[in-house]
Every structure is written in C-alpha cells, then in structure tokens.
Amino acid sequence: MEKQMENLRQQLKQQEKLASLGLLSAGIAHEIQNPLNFVINFSKMSNKLLSDLTEIVEDNEDKLSEDDREEVEDIVADLKENMSKIVEHGERAISIIQGILLISRGKENEFIPTDICHLVKEYVWLSYHAMRANDKSFNIAIRENYQEGLPPIMVIPQDLSRAVLNVMNNACYAVKKKAEATGADYQPEVTVCVKSDGKHLTISLADNGEGMSDEVKQHLYENFFTTKPVGQGTGLGMGITRDIVENKHGGKLSFESTLGQGTSFTFIIPIKN
Numbered sequence: 001m002e003k004q005m006e007n008l009r010q011q012l013k014q015q016e017k018l019a020s021l022g023l024l025s026a027g028i029a030h031e032i033q034n035p036l037n038f039v040i041n042f043s044k045m046s047n048k049l050l051s052d053l054t055e056i057v058e059d060n061e062d063k064l065s066e067d068d069r070e071e072v073e074d075i076v077a078d079l080k081e082n083m084s085k086i087v088e089h090g091e092r093a094i095s096i097i098q099g100i101l102l103i104s105r106g107k108e109n110e111f112i113p114t115d116i117c118h119l120v121k122e123y124v125w126l127s128y129h130a131m132r133a134n135d136k137s138f139n140i141a142i143r144e145n146y147q148e149g150l151p152p153i154m155v156i157p158q159d160l161s162r163a164v165l166n167v168m169n170n171a172c173y174a175v176k177k178k179a180e181a182t183g184a185d186y187q188p189e190v191t192v193c194v195k196s197d198g199k200h201l202t203i204s205l206a207d208n209g210e211g212m213s214d215e216v217k218q219h220l221y222e223n224f225f226t227t228k229p230v231g232q233g234t235g236l237g238m239g240i241t242r243d244i245v246e247n248k249h250g251g252k253l254s255f256e257s258t259l260g261q262g263t264s265f266t267f268i269i270p271i272k273n
Contacts, residue, residue: 032097040090047083050076109248111272113152114160117194120203121146123161124192127168131176140175140188147195154272155201156248163244166237167205167265174209174263181210200251201271206264212257220255245269 054076061069124142131138168190175188191206212220221239245253251269 032093036090036094036097040087040094043083043086043090047080047087050079050083109156109159111154112157114155114157115150116153116155116160116201116203117146117150119157119161120164120192120194123164124168124190124205127165127172130169131172135176138172138176140172140190143189143191145191145193145195150194150196153196153201153269155269156244159244159248163241163267164203164205166241170237171205171207171209171263174211175207176209178208178210196271199271201267201269203267203269204264206262208262211259211261211263213259217255217257 057064057069057072057076064072121144124144128140128142171190175190179186179188187208189208191204193202193204195202221242242253245251245267249269251267253265253267255263255265257263
C-alpha cells in the first residue's frame with residue numbers, strides 16, 4: 001500500500017507537470033504561428049517578385065551574354081526552389097501548430113470532426129522525433145498506409161492522439177531495446193495503417209520489436225505495471241489507452257504479440273453520424 005501511495009504521489013506530480021507543459025505548449029504554439037505566417041506570406045510575395053524579375057530579364061535577354069543569361073536562369077531556378085521549400089515546410093509547421101491548438105482548446109470528451117490520417121501521422125512522427133531527441137542513434141523505418149479520401153470522423157482528438165502516442169512510444173521503446181540486444185543485422189520497423197469500412201474506423205500500429213511475454217500480456221492494462229526502468233515508464237499508458245478507445249469512443253482495443261518477434265495494436269472505433 002505504501003508503495004502504491006508513493007507511486008500515486010509521483011503520478012500526481014507528473015500530471016501537474018504535464019498540465020503546466022500543455023498550457024505552455026499552447027502558448028508557444030500560438031506565438032510561433034504569427035511569425036510563421038509572415039515567413040510564408042513574404043516567401044509567396046518574393047516568389048511573385050522573382051517571376052516579375054524573370055519577365056524583365058527575358059525582355060532584355062538580347063543585352064546579356066549567353067553565359068550571363070545561363071547564370072541568371074540558374075540563380076532564378078534555385079531561388080524559386082528555395083522559396084517553394086520555405087512555403088512547404090512553413091505550412092507543415094503551421095499544420096502541426098494548429099493541431100496542438102485544437103487539442104489544447106478542445107473541451108473534455110468533445111467529439112469533433114477530425115482528419116484521422118493527419119492526426120495519426122502527426123503523433124506517430126512526434127513520438128519518433130521525441131525518441132530521437134533523447135537518443136541521436138535511434139532510427140527506424142516507419143511504413144505508413146493511410147486510406148485515401150477518408151472523410152473527417154467524429155472523435156475526441158485530444159484523447160485519440162494520446163492513445164496513438166502511447167502505443168507508438170511503446171513501439172519505439174520495443175524496437176530500441178531489441179536493436180540494443182540484437183546488433184546491426186536487425187532493422188527496426190513500425191507499420192501504421194488507417195482505414196475505414198464506412199461503419200468502423202481501424203487504426204493499427206505494429207512493430208518488429210522484442211514482443212511481450214505471457215506475464216506482460218496478463219498485466220498489460222493494470223495501473224502502475226511497467227517493464228520500463230524507473231523514470232521512463234508510469235505504468236498508466238495502456239490503461240489510459242484502453243479507456244480512451246473502449247469507454248470514451250465505444251470501440252475495441254486489441255493486441256497480438258509474439259516474444260522476440262513484435263507486437264501489433266489495433267483500435268476499432270464505431271463511426272458516429
């Protein structure tokens with residue numbers, strides 16, 4: 001009992017820390033969005049000015065030597081490509097920020113029409129980059145299969161994103177541990193799939209990591225049960241994930257795992273009209 005109370009106190013501290021971090025993240029996201037908009041808009045304006053400059057050069061190309069004309073054309077082509085990349089990555093950053101703001105502003109248990117493919121993709125890669133931030137040697141292949149043309153689906157985005165993040169974090173940890181034990185011949189891999197049959201949404205994440213023993217399978221959803229070292233795991237993630245999928249979304253969370261070969265988790269969520 002004393003050990004459980006201590007674990008609970010640690011979890012409460014962690015929750016307070018995460019709540020503060022969530023508010024800080026929302027504030028940072030809002031503040032970054034404005035300068036990013038300026039970067040994107042000025043890049044687009046610069047691209048238009050570059051097109052005008054190109055027209056002027058073309059009108060006066062007879063006054064330029066062949067070498068100068070070729071050099072100008074090369075410079076203009078490089079500048080256009082650079083402007084395009086600035087806009088592309090700036091808009092991606094805006095997209096990520098809008099997702100953070102949507103989740104931070106979302107009301108508790110509020111179902112919102114959501115681009116599921118976009119949500120899953122963002123949080124899968126967020127988990128990967130978080131692991132990379134702590135271990136620069138960490139690297140995996142992420143195989144993605146998102147159903148094209150999938151319409152927005154009513155979910156609780158701040159909760160579903162948390163569930164995806166929990167499972168992806170575990171997948172990254174599992175392949176990392178197997179890579180440390182196996183060596184260079186092992187190729188870590190996570191496969192992500194999102195699809196719908198019109199009545200149900202299916203999200204699956206499968207890894208080729210170390211897999212789970214029978215004992216771990218039996219205790220997987222128990223609070224405070226974790227196979228990770230102290231400070232790396234809370235033992236609450238999978239219990240929370242099942243609550244999100246099954247209780248909040250009325251769906252089903254299932255898994256298959258073979259020790260030494262890998263684990264796959266599947267969310268099946270009924271689609272609300």
